[in-house]
Amino acid sequence: PSAHNIWSVIENQDLSATTNRIDSAGLWSGIPALFSARGGCSWTQNTYLLNGMDVTDPFQTGKPLFYPDFFSLNSYRMVDAGNPPYAMSPGGYFDLSTRNGGERFQGGVSAFYTHHSLQSKNITPDLEQEGLLESHGFDYFTEGNFHFSGPVIPEKLYIFSSVTAFGLARNLADYSGMDKSSFISGLMSLKYKFPESSLFFLWTGQNISHPSFGAERNIPFSSTLDQRELYNVFQVIWDTRIHNNHYISLGASFSSGDVKSD
Numbered sequence: 001p002s003a004h005n006i007w008s009v010i011e012n013q014d015l016s017a018t019t020n021r022i023d024s025a026g027l028w029s030g031i032p033a034l035f036s037a038r039g040g041c042s043w044t045q046n047t048y049l050l051n052g053m054d055v056t057d058p059f060q061t062g063k064p065l066f067y068p069d070f071f072s073l074n075s076y077r078m079v080d081a082g083n084p085p086y087a088m089s090p091g092g093y094f095d096l097s098t099r100n101g102g103e104r105f106q107g108g109v110s111a112f113y114t115h116h117s118l119q120s121k122n123i124t125p126d127l128e129q130e131g132l133l134e135s136h137g138f139d140y141f142t143e144g145n146f147h148f149s150g151p152v153i154p155e156k157l158y159i160f161s162s163v164t165a166f167g168l169a170r171n172l173a174d175y176s177g178m179d180k181s182s183f184i185s186g187l188m189s190l191k192y193k194f195p196e197s198s199l200f201f202l203w204t205g206q207n208i209s210h211p212s213f214g215a216e217r218n219i220p221f222s223s224t225l226d227q228r229e230l231y232n233v234f235q236v237i238w239d240t241r242i243h244n245n246h247y248i249s250l251g252a253s254f255s256s257g258d259v260k261s262d
Helices: 006-013 125-129
Strands: 047-050 073-079 093-098 106-115 137-153 157-171 179-193 197-213 225-243 246-261
Touching (some): 006 093
Parallel strands (some): 047 093
Antiparallel strands (some): 137 157, 157 179, 179 197, 225 246
């Protein structure tokens, strides 16, 4: 089963990409996966785009400077041959576009839940003979989304908003205690239509908590990190048509990330 994040989409649908882990149903939700876009280049060579503008972390190249909200995305496209010949970092371009409001009011609510009692043990007798007695699994997992869109001013101004949150506890093999994560994301966009152009505003932000970041097999709790992440992205884009076949798009984007680890 696929998780509700873009890295699970890469893992399952782009056979030219290789992720650094297998994420079954969102066990590692909240932690971006590292992936090679062409099977050979480093994950540090990948570039993330949001609505056509670069949102790659400048200090950890190959990671996004935000956590994409799966439910607010309109499309996601991997381009593994989109670099010019002189590019110094020929990785993949991962282009994400967000949803927009339309002429009709519409919205939706979705919720998901799983519990450790709904899981089965997958340790075979052969693995037990090799000394593998436990496997990773969920203690619990909850996730929900609410989104709303429609015209603020008919045929002029449109809004789209989305809120997503999840909380999970991982029961990791050979690790004492629970490895927990929580996440909340918000997104709001406004699009104003002029006769020959449009103006688009977007904000998206995420707050992520990992009280025992880095937990794994045979890792003591005292060696993990209490990590908290706060991201914000602001964008403004102006599109105009100067002829039937000619368009100009101008945009500005500001991204900030605050990661604290104790």
